[in-house]
Amino acid sequence: MKILVVVSEFPKLTETFAYRNVVEYERLGHEVRIFHIKRFRKSEMVHDFMRGLVSRAFTFGYVSGPAVGALALEAVTAPRRLGRLLADVIGAYRGDPARGLAVMAYIPKALALGRWCRRAGIDHIHAEFAGHPATAAMIAARVAGVRFSFSAHAHDIFVSQALLPEKAREAGFVRAISRYNIAFLQRLPGFPAGKLRLVHCGVTRDRLQSGGPQPPGQGPFRILYVGSLIQRKGVRHLIDALAALPADLDWQARIVGGGDLADDLATQARALGLDGRIGFEGPQPAEAVTRHLGTAHVVVVPSVIGERGRTEGIPVVCMEALAHSLPVIASAVSGIPELVEDKVTGLLVPPGDAAAIARALCTIAADWPAAAAMGARGRDRVAAEYVVEDNARQLVALMEETR
Template sequence: MKIWAIVSDFPKVTETFALANVQAFRNAGHKADVFHIKPFRSAEIVHPEARGIVDDALHLGYAAPRTVLLAALAAIRSPLRTARVIRRIVGAFRAEPRHLGISLMLLPQGLALGQLARRSGVDRLYAEFAGYPATVAWIASRTSGIPFGFSAHAHDIFITQGLLDVKARAASFVRTISDFNRRFLVQKACVSQDKIHVIRCGVAPERTQSALPVAPTEGEPFHIVFVGALLPRKGVDVLLKALSHLPKTLNWRLTIVGGGSQEASLRVAAEDLPDGCVDFLGALPSDQVQQTMAEAHLVVVPSIEGEGGRSEGIPVVLMEAMAQGRPVIASRLSGIPELVEEGLTGWLVLPGDARVLATRIEQVFGNYQGSLGLAAAGQARVRAHYNIEQNAAELLALIEGD
């Protein structure tokens, strides 16, 4: 079977699950490739295991001559379906001009993709996100007849629900990563519950074999790690505020892995903390991220709800940290409590509450042996339910079963 997986940005270090899925499809014997909507991100870190998929990736420029020609052919061949697609888009986003404009801008690309996929013998289209990737897949499917399905992760359904019900009815399946998202899709987007399948993201099973950490020795700092994009919705500023509330006698250090628009302001904020206690490492290859987590006593994911409803789904960094047996503290947000269960597999705090986060960090430090018991339970949960190979196989079964 020939499968094209559609994403927006590519490659993107925070969306390694998309590459993992395509690799799993290939491992199962299918011809699977990535189609990316936006131009190639040449400055992004590409992990060695993903190089082949990245090199084979497909793209059509928004208004490139080839795109325009293929789109015109699609419109000529299916004028009524093209007209219905346009009418649906306009109706869905009449009150949301920004989303209307972007969706119409993607119309030629979607029409062109349908023609290109049909000529290339593609059997299935799969959109990794419910927003613009699913819109492009839906347009391509409507005008080419190739079945499509899509996944729903986080802000791709939280920011706007326009067109979601239309795409869901036309799709062969809707996959989402959490029960929280499933309820949201049913209640807010009027998607039929029977159409939605909950399949988690996950991590490689070999990463769940790590030994638990040991408590800091006398004089050794308590090592806290944050991994993620340095954006407002990631809540790193909340973490820095929390650290300012810790007792002066607590010996700690924080390692921040990742880059982003907030880096400069976060570095300024870190200057108010004890000298030399905060290290900014920038974006790192996956093996170095894993090594940094392996050196952590605690991993913190202090996410908040971002502008326009942007929010976490279930962050892969949490799965990775728990797979390695690291104690975790995370925000009670979206589907996170389905992975981090308060007092059982980790600790939860209200998003944005720096003082409560500080209290939790102090409690973990003060009873580290108890913390390791929760970390072991968290590792077992990831091992049982967040296995990327198992979950990619379930997703593939949905795609094959169209």
């Protein structure tokens, strides 16, 4: 089967879940290309496992020959289809004109993509994210005369629901990564609930081969955060929690990731007298993250609800940590409690509650056998539901069913 995967940006360090699926589709014998709506991100770090995907990713310029030509051809050969599309977009985004203008800007390249799909013999288009990628996939599928589907992850459904029911009705299926997302989408007026399929994100099976963390002993209790340094990740609350830890607890923390708040968070740590105990490691490739997981005792995922409802789905770092049998402390938001079940596979805290994070860290440090047992149960849950090889195979089967 020839599959086209549509994303907003490529490459993107924080979207390994999408690229892991592509690698797996190819391992299963399918031919895959990646279309990114925005221009290629030349300065972005590329994980080793996805270097081979770079040559198979492409886009069209917003006012390129293919885009302008496709718009002109559509206006001449399928004016009703183009008129319906423009009316749908104008109607759906009447209350959010900025987002609507963004859609209008990429309509020509989405039309060009549809013509490319037809020439290339694409069998199925799958969009990662229910926002712009799914809209572009829907437009391309209309032009190419093929089926499409899309994944619903997190803020792609929480921030704006414009066109969501319409896209779902045309899609062969809608993949939701959590039961939380399914419940959210089922409540949307006009959304076809029968199209929903639960298929988690996942980690590669080899991650389950880790021997598990060493118990705290000689040396400090090692705390790890991995993720973007942006508001909705809640890292400032983790730093406040670290400042509240008891003076007699020997600890060190590593913060792995980059983002707009990197300087502010480093300043916060210095102001609290923690700069000698917190290492800001910057963005790291997946292979380096694995090494950090191998030396940690606990992973903290202190997510909060961001602006306009932006928040997590189920962060892959939770899956990565539990695959290594590491105990996880995470905020009880969105679909996280489906994986990090309080006192079973980890500890849950209210979002933004630094004192609760500090108490949870003390609990892990004080009772390592109980913490290790949570990590082991978490590994079992990941093995049962969150392995990318299994979940990518499910996605391919759904694509084949809806061809």
